[in-house]
Amino acid sequence: MNSEIEKRIKSIVGSYIDMSADEISMDASLGREYEMDSTEITELAKIVEKAFGVAIAKTDRKTWKTVGDICQFISAAQPETA
Amino acid sequence: MPDHKRVVITGASAVSPFGHTLEALCSYLSTSEYSQQGVESKYLNDHMQYHAIKHLDFEQRMSGRKKNKLDLFCIYGLCAADTALTESRLLEDEIDKGRIGIFVGNELGGWGFTEPQLMELHRHGVSEMSAYVATAWFPAALQGQISLSYDITGQSKTFSSGSVSGLHTIGYAAQAIQAGHADAILCGAAEDLSSNYVQAILSRHNYNSKADVEIFGPGMPTNVADGAAFLVVEDYEHALARGADIYCELTHFSNNFCPNRHLVDVVFDSQNKPSIRSPNNLFILDGMLANETAMTKASLERLSTNATLVNTKPQLGNMFSVSGVMELACVAHGTRHGNISRCFSSEMAEDSDRVYSNISIRRISPKGNVSTLSTTKLENE
Numbered sequence: 020m021n022s023e024i025e026k027r028i029k030s031i032v033g034s035y036i037d038m039s040a041d042e043i044s045m046d047a048s049l050g051r052e053y054e055m056d057s058t059e060i061t062e063l064a065k066i067v068e069k070a071f072g073v074a075i076a077k078t079d080r081k082t083w084k085t086v087g088d089i090c091q092f093i094s095a096a097q098p099e100t101a
Numbered sequence: 102m103p104d105h106k107r108v109v110i111t112g113a114s115a116v117s118p119f120g121h122t123l124e125a126l127c128s129y130l131s132t133s134e135y136s137q138q139g140v141e142s143k144y145l146n147d148h149m150q151y152h153a154i155k156h157l158d159f160e161q162r163m164s165g166r167k168k169n170k171l172d173l174f175c176i177y178g179l180c181a182a183d184t185a186l187t188e189s190r191l192l193e194d195e196i197d198k199g200r201i202g203i204f205v206g207n208e209l210g211g212w213g214f215t216e217p218q219l220m221e222l223h224r225h226g227v228s229e230m231s232a233y234v235a236t237a238w239f240p241a242a243l244q245g246q247i248s249l250s251y252d253i254t255g256q257s258k259t260f261s262s263g264s265v266s267g268l269h270t271i272g273y274a275a276q277a278i279q280a281g282h283a284d285a286i287l288c289g290a291a292e293d294l295s296s297n298y299v300q301a302i303l304s305r306h307n308y309n310s311k312a313d314v315e316i317f318g319p320g321m322p323t324n325v326a327d328g329a330a331f332l333v334v335e336d337y338e339h340a341l342a343r344g345a346d347i348y349c350e351l352t353h354f355s356n357n358f359c360p361n362r363h364l365v366d367v368v369f370d371s372q373n374k375p376s377i378r379s380p381n382n383l384f385i386l387d388g389m390l391a392n393e394t395a396m397t398k399a400s401l402e403r404l405s406t407n408a409t410l411v412n413t414k415p416q417l418g419n420m421f422s423v424s425g426v427m428e429l430a431c432v433a434h435g436t437r438h439g440n441i442s443r444c445f446s447s448e449m450a451e452d453s454d455r456v457y458s459n460i461s462i463r464r465i466s467p468k469g470n471v472s473t474l475s476t477t478k479l480e481n482e
Contacts, residue, residue, distance in 0.1 A: 037166045058232045065228070 021094055024071075028090050031070060035063050045087040071097060108275040109479060111285070111345040112189025112333030113433040114181045117417070118142075118152035118326050122184075123434040127444035130416055130431060145304035145325070151294055152326035152418055170233040171246065172211025177329035178243040178291030179250065189333035191285055192251060194343055202255040202283040203247050204274045206266030206290030206422035207240035213296040214238060243291055255283045263466040264389065265356075266290060266422035267330070268474050271429060272354030274334045284339040289331030290422035316359055316469045318391030324418035330426040332433060349436040352459070353475035360469055369400035372463070372473040376406050379459035379477075383441065385428045387464050388412035389419065397463065409457075411445050425464045429474065432460050436478050 025045065033040040036053050049055045055063070064080040067073075067089065073096040083089050113123060118140050120126040141155045159168070159180050168176060186192055191201065214237040221229040236242055241259040248257060256277055260266040267290040274286035294300065303325055340347055353375040357368045376382040382401075386393055394410060401408050413428055420427055435444035441457050461475045 035166065037164045058236075061232045 021090075024093050024097075025090050027070060028067070028086060028093065031066055032063065032086055032089070035059070035066065043086055045090065046085055048085060049083060067093065073097065106279040107337035108278050108351045109335055109337045109340050110332050110348040110351065110429075110433045110476070111335045111340050112185040112187075112191065113331070113348060113430040113437075114184035114188060115328070115330040115427055115430045116154060116157060116177050116181045117328045117330075117420075117427065118154050119417070121154075121157055123430055126427075127431050127434055130413065130445055142324075145300050148322040149304060150324040150418070151300060151303075152324060153295060154293075154327040170237060172214035172237045172242065173293035173295060173327075174207060174209070174211055174213070174291045174329070175237070175243045175246050177293060177327065178205070178207075178289065178331070179246055181289060181291065181329040181331040182247050182287055183250075185289070185331035185333050186251065186287060189285075189335075189345060190343075191287075191333055191335070191345075196343075197284075198252055199254050200284040201253045202274065202277060202286035203244050203253055203257040204260070204270040204277075204286050204288045205241070205244040205247070205258075206260045206262075206270045206426065207243060207292065208261060208263060208266055208421040209292050209294065209299055210240050211238040211242060211293070212299045213293050216296045216298045247287065253287070255286070260422070262470065263468070264387065264419070264421060264424055265464045265466050265470050265472045267424060267426035268354075268429075268462065268464050268472040269356065271332065271334060271351070271426065272356060272472065272474050275351045275354055278334065278336050285333055285335035287331060288334050288426070289329065290426050291329035292421045292423050293327050294325055295327065316362055316365065317393055317396070317465055317467070320467060321389055321391055321414075323389060323414050326418040326420050328417075328420040328423040328427055330423055330430040332426065332430060346437070347479050348433040349476045350479045351474065352477050353461075353473070356470070356472045358469050359471055365396055366400065366403075368471050369396055370403060372471065373397070373400045373404055373406065373461075375475050376401070376408060376459050376461060377404055379457075380407070381457050381459070382406060382408035383445075383457040383460045384408050384410045385432070385445070385460070385462045386410060386412050387424065388414035390465055390467065393463075393465055413445070425462050425472075425474070428462050429476065432462070432476060436460075436476070 029040040029043040033043045064075045068075050115123050119129040141153045142150045145151050218230045218234045240261050244259045260269045270288040274288045355372040359365050359368050431444045435441040463473045465471050
């Protein structure tokens with residue numbers, strides 16, 4: 020997976036939940052460990068959309084369970100940078 | 102209030118442009134002259150100033166993640182609620198949080214959060230709006246946030262009943278406790294007036310609406326202000342059992358409508374009757390409507406009752422739902438520290454040694470809703 024995407028996603032998630040990007044784990048559950056509810060994930064998806072210039076449908080963000088899932092989604096949506 | 106269950110106040114707090122603690126606010130209210138030193142204000146029209154809460158340290162009380170989802174009225178309210186709960190020590194012991202309630206007043210909602218979002222909707226479409234617009238705007242937002250913050254799950258309500266909302270939270274909380282629905286209820290109100298939309302509405306408000314004149318005379322021009330105030334209202338026996346510090350006792354609450362001028366005397370006399378038994382009464386009035394003070398005086402004369410009348414509006418301004426709760430928080434603070442007179446204006450300075458055995462706070466809505474809440478220093482049996 021593209022390490023630049025990972026770095027940026029960790030930074031975005033960390034900023035959103037008041038944590039340092041270094042503390043963000045790729046495998047941590049967005050819901051259980053970072054206590055993000057569906058409304059927060061909707062907000063987060065909008066920030067990710069703007070940052071990467073990709074469209075994120077409701078059905079896409081519903082599959083996000085971990086930070087790694089977001090990175091995989093962005094990598095797939097931006098194959099030329101993967 | 103019925104006699105069978107006593108209800109007391111065991112915690113109080115307030116956040117205002119004139120002080121972020123009750124000590125600071127009472128100090129401000131007791132000054133003989135209206136001073137705006139240290140208060141950030143601006144004119145909304147030729148007759149109305151807006152006093153804003155500034156420099157409130159809420160960073161220690163909530164994360165940036167949480168703050169970003171809230172309107173300022175919720176933030177002010179959460180700060181005041183947190184202090185009241187801390188002072189009451191209500192949540193320190195093992196306690197059934199299902200028996201703790203939350204009654205909140207709010208009149209103006211969360212326009213500070215919502216107004217820029219509606220601008221985004223207008224300019225760029227719904228995709229640019231925050232997902233938290235609805236939950237930040239609606240008046241019940243504060244009640245929900247308090248419940249989430251402290252896991253309090255008892256009977257809860259939000260009152261949006263105009264300028265009497267705040268007194269309604271206290272009066273109906275006391276009734277709920279007396280009816281056995283809760284052991285304690287966190288009651289209060291919060292308002293934020295910082296949005297351009299709210300300020301535009303306020304600056305164009307017509308004080309001489311027909312309904313005002315018909316019942317209580319015309320509305321009086323007044324300043325407006327942000328504010329939040331909270332009290333912990335508790336069953337006396339419950340407070341005693343946990344060793345709570347009891348500030349004062351709630352002794353009476355009346356809420357009536359005066360649909361026309363002819364019923365005013367009946368309602369005022371009825372609501373003033375509890376003060377007949379008291380040798381020294383203090384009435385804290387709203388002063389928003391021209392005839393309120395004269396009507397109260399006339400009623401007290403009919404009942405042959407002595408009272409000192411105080412109007413806090415010149416100093417506090419209109420705080421909407423917070424009005425009344427703010428004054429009660431000051432009364433509770435003053436009673437706890439043994440000097441009510443020190444907490445109010447120069448009108449009382451000459452009577453600084455007087456002990457008031459009954460203190461009543463009255464609020465009237467322009468449409469004729471009259472509410473009166475009375476309190477006294479706890480008399481041990």
